Amino acid sequence: MNKKELFFIPLVTLVTLMSLGACADEASEFIIYGNHENMSETSRDYLINCLDDRGIEFKLDAQMNILIQERDHDMAVASCS
Numbered sequence: 001m002n003k004k005e006l007f008f009i010p011l012v013t014l015v016t017l018m019s020l021g022a023c024a025d026e027a028s029e030f031i032i033y034g035n036h037e038n039m040s041e042t043s044r045d046y047l048i049n050c051l052d053d054r055g056i057e058f059k060l061d062a063q064m065n066i067l068i069q070e071r072d073h074d075m076a077v078a079s080c081s
Helices: 003-027 041-053 070-080
Strands: 030-034 058-060 066-069
Touching: 030 041, 030 070, 041 058, 041 066, 041 070, 066 070
Parallel strands: none
Antiparallel strands: 030 066, 058 066
């Protein structure tokens, strides 16, 4: 084996692992699930309780939008809509 072949396998492995890490970050980005313009305070409280009961992580932004992680979107729609 020459030196070029010796460094090729670790390089390909490193690039593959870095690209997989980038894909994982996209799924954990927070997206708007409940827009503040479309909800009353009562419906916002219901939605927060529903997400909390299902164990779905959420945040409230400065405008009182409900944000969830993109990977949890399908579960939130199926159980809290």
